[in-house]
Structures are given as C-alpha cells and as structure tokens.
Amino acid sequence: MPHRREDASFVLLEALAEAGQPLGARQAKAALASAGISISESSASRLLRDLHGEGLVATAGAKGRVITEEGRRRVAELHGVAATSARLQQAVDVRAAKDLLDLLHARRTVEREIVREAAEHAGEKDLTDLRDLTRRHALCISKGEVPQTPGLDFHRRIIRLSRNRPLRAMADVVLGPRYNRVETLLDIIMGNHHTETKSVGEHERILDAIAAGDAATAERTMNDHLLRMSEEVERYLPADNDPLFQRLLSWMDTQESLRPA
Structure with missing residues (x-):
C-alpha cells in the first residue's frame, strides 16, 4: 500500500x-x-x-x-x-444557511488581505494565468455551463501569491476541496438571480487593480465582490427558510452519488 x-x-x-x-x-x-x-x-x-x-x-x-x-x-x-x-474541517462543513454565510464572511476577512499582497507581488505569469481564468469563466457562462471551476480557481490562484504563511494556510482551509460543494450552491443561487455575469465583471476589476499594483483598490473590490455574494445568499436563503437550504443540499448529495466512480 x-x-x-x-x-x-x-x-x-x-x-x-x-x-x-x-x-x-x-x-x-x-x-x-x-x-x-x-x-x-x-x-x-x-x-x-x-x-x-x-x-x-x-x-x-x-x-x-x-x-x-x-x-x-x-x-x-x-x-x-x-x-x-479536524476542527477546521468541521468549521467549513456547510450544513445550514448560516454556515454558508459564516464561511463567506471568513473568506472576505482573509481574501481582502491576501489580494493586497497579490497587487504588490504579482508577476506577468501570474497576471496571464488570472486573465486566462477570467476568460474561461466568461466563456462558461456564455455557453450556459457551470462556471464553478474557473471562477473558484481565480480566487485560489490569488491565494498562491500570498507570502504570509498564516494567511495562506487559513485561505487554503476556507477554499480547500470541501469548498467545491459550496461553490455549486453559490452557482445555483446566482443562476436563480441571473447574476452570474456580475462575478466575471468583479473578477476583471480585481484583476485590473492587481495589474496596476493598486493594493487599496484590490482590497476594496474583493471585499465588495464577496459582500455582494453574501447579500444574494441572504435574499435567497432567509433565516426562516432553512428547509429550502436543506433540500438544496439533499439534491446536491443525490447528484454526487449518481456520478460514475
């Protein structure tokens, strides 16, 4: 073995x-x-x-x-x-609407600090990779495909630019493999609101700030991007409608079990 x-x-x-x-x-x-x-x-x-x-x-x-x-x-x-x-993994295990909002808040806290570093340290190869991901994200949405991978990878690629090891470790937990399931939930919510293209525009503005070396604008734009997603989740899943969230989770788990091994 x-x-x-x-x-x-x-x-x-x-x-x-x-x-x-x-x-x-x-x-x-x-x-x-x-x-x-x-x-x-x-x-x-x-x-x-x-x-x-x-x-x-x-x-x-x-x-x-x-x-x-x-x-x-x-x-x-x-x-x-x-x-x-084990405690950290349990903390990012989304089982209720409040868990999803808490996780988005944690992302906002960590990523707005990390994106400042990205603006200070990004090289041409990093910018090229980020531009490619934004193009792929836009293409997925234009074709009606699930944009999960390029959209999430955009954020994960920014995390790789961090030189602050504690911050990067926290971001790796928050946006680790378990987060893929959360991103699918967000795709469903954004699709219901027909706001998928907003994320592409926000990613492009984040990228522009990184490319310009403007740490303050990069931080503000990242904060606004994740705050907007939190607000959409709150509108779609109010605190008194957790059964809807549970139905979504059950449906996703069923779809996952039907995928070929």
Missing part, C-alpha cells in the same frame, strides 16, 4: 509510545502493518534509524529502540495538529 514517510513515522512513534518496551524492526513492521502500512523489515529498520537520527528514539541494547522524551513531545504535537485540522 502506498504511504507517505511522515505517516509511517507518526504511526511508528505512536506504537513506541504505547509499547512500553523496546521495538525492533520486526515488531515495527508488524505495528505499521496493523495500521495499514505495508513495508519490508529492512525498510522498518531504516525508518527506526532515521527516527534515531532525529533524536526521537534511542537504542535499548540489542532489544531494539525506545521512544525518547523528544519523541513523546513530537507525538503530542502531531496529535494536536491533527485535532486542529
């Missing part, structure tokens, strides 16, 4: 932390196999040596290796990261 070295290292450190006794290559291989990671005994031995080199395990004579205090700290740290990631 394919695996990442980081995953195997974490599983092995967990096994060592729980074992309470030294583990050799054979036991390490068995511990990894129980977690669904299949590697040879020699590979398990190399992995133990690598962990030893990082100070995460120590030799216990001929019996094998035991986890060090630094290793235990690493396990605790990785558990914390995993728990945080």
